[in-house]
Amino acid sequence: RYKFIFQFPLPIPSIAQPITSYTNSSTGSTIDYFEINIVPFDKQTYPDLGTTSYVGYNGTAPGPTFHMTKGREAVVRFINKYDRPSSIHLHGSYSRTPFDGWAEDRTFAGEYKDYYYPNAQPMRTLWYHDHSLSITAVNAYFGQAGFYILDDPAIDAQLKLPSGDYDIPLMLAAKQFLPSGQLVSPATTHVSLWGDVITVNAQPWPYLNVEPRKYKFRLLDASISRSFSLFLVADSDPNTRLDFIVVGADAGYLSSSVPTKSLVIAMAERYEIVIDFAKYQGQNLTLMNERQFQNNPDYPATDRVLRFVVGTHVSSTDGNGEVPNQLVTLNDPEDHPVIDKQFTFETKNGQWLINGVGFEDVENRVLAFPKQGKVQRWELINNSGGWSHPIHIHLIDSQVTKRSGGRAAVEPYEATALKDVVYLGQNEKVEVVANFAPWSGVYMFHCHNLVHEDDDMMAAFNVSQVDL
Ligand code: C2O
Ligand code: CU
Structure with missing residues (x-):
C-alpha cells in the first residue's frame, strides 16, 4: 500500500449548502435548514485495487463541511437510508440532550431526525459523527464523520x-x-x-x-x-x-x-x-x-x-502577518481545588469500564450529578496498563490543570486551551475543571477510542437544577 505515498492530492470536503433559511420566532435569529442523507457509496481509493465501500453523509467521506457563523442557528435533518441505525453527535457543541446524539436515540433505516444547533458558542472547529449504540466505531470508520466549523467574524477580523x-x-x-x-x-x-x-x-x-x-x-x-x-x-x-x-x-x-x-x-x-x-x-x-x-x-x-x-507564487497576502501572541480571553471556570469525582478507566474480563461500570449497565451508569452552573474538578485515572484513552466529556469545555504518571505534565498548548477531550496516556492521571453549564440533563462521557466506547467504556452524568 506504500507505492502511492504522496502521489495523490489532498481532497477538500465540499461545503454543506442550506436548503432554506427562516426566522426563529422565539429568538429572532436566522435558522439555516440542511438535509443530509446517510447513504452507501463506493470510492476508488487505490488505482490498482477494487473500490472501497463506504456509508457516508450525502455519499461522501469525510461528509460535507458545515461552515457556520456564530449567531446563525441551524437545523439539520439527517435521513437514514442505510440498514444500520444512526445517532448524530455534533462534537464540540453544547447541544440540548435531545440533539446530542445519545447512543440509544437511534434513527433506523427509512427514518429521519431533525437536530437543532444553537451555534452560539465561541468559534471552534467541531465535527459531527455517528454515536449509535455499540456500532459507533463501524459507522464512523466507514465514513460517518465530517467537519463543522463555527466562525466568529468579529474575532477573525481582529x-x-x-x-x-x-x-x-x-x-x-x-x-x-x-x-x-x-x-x-x-x-x-x-x-x-x-x-x-x-x-x-x-x-x-x-x-x-x-x-x-x-x-x-x-x-x-x-x-x-x-x-x-x-x-x-x-x-x-x-x-x-x-x-x-x-x-x-x-x-x-x-x-x-x-x-x-x-x-x-x-x-x-x-x-x-x-x-x-x-x-x-x-x-x-x-x-x-x-x-x-x-x-x-x-x-x-x-x-x-x-x-x-x-510553490513560488503568493496570490494573496491577507492573513499573512504576524500571529498575535495574545489571541482571545477564555471563559475559564473559577478556581476550584477540591476533587469532586474520580474516574478510573480500566479493562476487566474483556470489557472496557469506567469505575467498574459499562454503558450497558443501565441501572448504574449515571456516575455523577453535578449541579447546573457549578464548577467541578474531575480526576481521570488510567488504570489499564499499557492502554491510553482520550476522554471526551459531552456538553462542557474544561481546563486541563494537571497531568502526572506518564508524560510529564500538561502540554503547553493544553494549558492555554479549553478542551472537550483530554488524552489520558499510559499510566497517567489527569485533572480537569469545568463549569457544568449551560443546560441540565443527562449527558455521556467516554473513551474516544471508538472500539473501547462501543465495548463499553462509556457512562453518563446528570446535570441537575437541584442537589442530587
Ligand atoms: Cu466525538 Cu461522544 O463523541
Ligand atoms: Cu480507551
Missing part, C-alpha cells in the same frame, strides 16, 4: 489569521485495507484498530500544493484508535524539526499562541496550527508522526502523514 483558501481542514484517520481494496472493519476487534495506512480527508498519504506564505490547518484525529505525535520537517533536512504555531484547540482559539516543534493529538481532539512556508519556496515539507508513540503499533509508513509541495 486576529487576521490565514482564512479562506489558506484555512484548510485536515481529518487524520488511520485505516486498514484488504487486498481487495475494501476496509477491514473495526467490528473484527474488541481491542483497537490502529491501521497501517494514514489517511487525510480519506485519502491515503496525500500531498498538498501550498504557496510560500502562512496557512492555518484545522487538525482533527478521527481515527478509531490511533493517536499521533506530529512534527514537521523539510525533506532536504529530515533531522531538523521545524517550528509551527498552535493557535486553537477543541473549544476554539487558545488564550495565547504556542510555538512548538511537536504536537500530540489523540482521537477526537482538534488543534489549529499555523505553518509559515515562506522560507521553503520550491521545496517539499512533510508532516511526520513520531514512531513508538504511546501504545500505537508502528507499520512501515505510519511515520508519515502529509506532504506540502511549496
Whole structure:
C-alpha cells in the first residue's frame, strides 16, 4: 500500500449548502435548514485495487463541511437510508440532550431526525459523527464523520489569521485495507484498530500544493484508535524539526499562541496550527508522526502523514502577518481545588469500564450529578496498563490543570486551551475543571477510542437544577 505515498492530492470536503433559511420566532435569529442523507457509496481509493465501500453523509467521506457563523442557528435533518441505525453527535457543541446524539436515540433505516444547533458558542472547529449504540466505531470508520466549523467574524477580523483558501481542514484517520481494496472493519476487534495506512480527508498519504506564505490547518484525529505525535520537517533536512504555531484547540482559539516543534493529538481532539512556508519556496515539507508513540503499533509508513509541495507564487497576502501572541480571553471556570469525582478507566474480563461500570449497565451508569452552573474538578485515572484513552466529556469545555504518571505534565498548548477531550496516556492521571453549564440533563462521557466506547467504556452524568 506504500507505492502511492504522496502521489495523490489532498481532497477538500465540499461545503454543506442550506436548503432554506427562516426566522426563529422565539429568538429572532436566522435558522439555516440542511438535509443530509446517510447513504452507501463506493470510492476508488487505490488505482490498482477494487473500490472501497463506504456509508457516508450525502455519499461522501469525510461528509460535507458545515461552515457556520456564530449567531446563525441551524437545523439539520439527517435521513437514514442505510440498514444500520444512526445517532448524530455534533462534537464540540453544547447541544440540548435531545440533539446530542445519545447512543440509544437511534434513527433506523427509512427514518429521519431533525437536530437543532444553537451555534452560539465561541468559534471552534467541531465535527459531527455517528454515536449509535455499540456500532459507533463501524459507522464512523466507514465514513460517518465530517467537519463543522463555527466562525466568529468579529474575532477573525481582529486576529487576521490565514482564512479562506489558506484555512484548510485536515481529518487524520488511520485505516486498514484488504487486498481487495475494501476496509477491514473495526467490528473484527474488541481491542483497537490502529491501521497501517494514514489517511487525510480519506485519502491515503496525500500531498498538498501550498504557496510560500502562512496557512492555518484545522487538525482533527478521527481515527478509531490511533493517536499521533506530529512534527514537521523539510525533506532536504529530515533531522531538523521545524517550528509551527498552535493557535486553537477543541473549544476554539487558545488564550495565547504556542510555538512548538511537536504536537500530540489523540482521537477526537482538534488543534489549529499555523505553518509559515515562506522560507521553503520550491521545496517539499512533510508532516511526520513520531514512531513508538504511546501504545500505537508502528507499520512501515505510519511515520508519515502529509506532504506540502511549496510553490513560488503568493496570490494573496491577507492573513499573512504576524500571529498575535495574545489571541482571545477564555471563559475559564473559577478556581476550584477540591476533587469532586474520580474516574478510573480500566479493562476487566474483556470489557472496557469506567469505575467498574459499562454503558450497558443501565441501572448504574449515571456516575455523577453535578449541579447546573457549578464548577467541578474531575480526576481521570488510567488504570489499564499499557492502554491510553482520550476522554471526551459531552456538553462542557474544561481546563486541563494537571497531568502526572506518564508524560510529564500538561502540554503547553493544553494549558492555554479549553478542551472537550483530554488524552489520558499510559499510566497517567489527569485533572480537569469545568463549569457544568449551560443546560441540565443527562449527558455521556467516554473513551474516544471508538472500539473501547462501543465495548463499553462509556457512562453518563446528570446535570441537575437541584442537589442530587
Ligand atoms: Cu466525538 Cu461522544 O463523541
Ligand atoms: Cu480507551
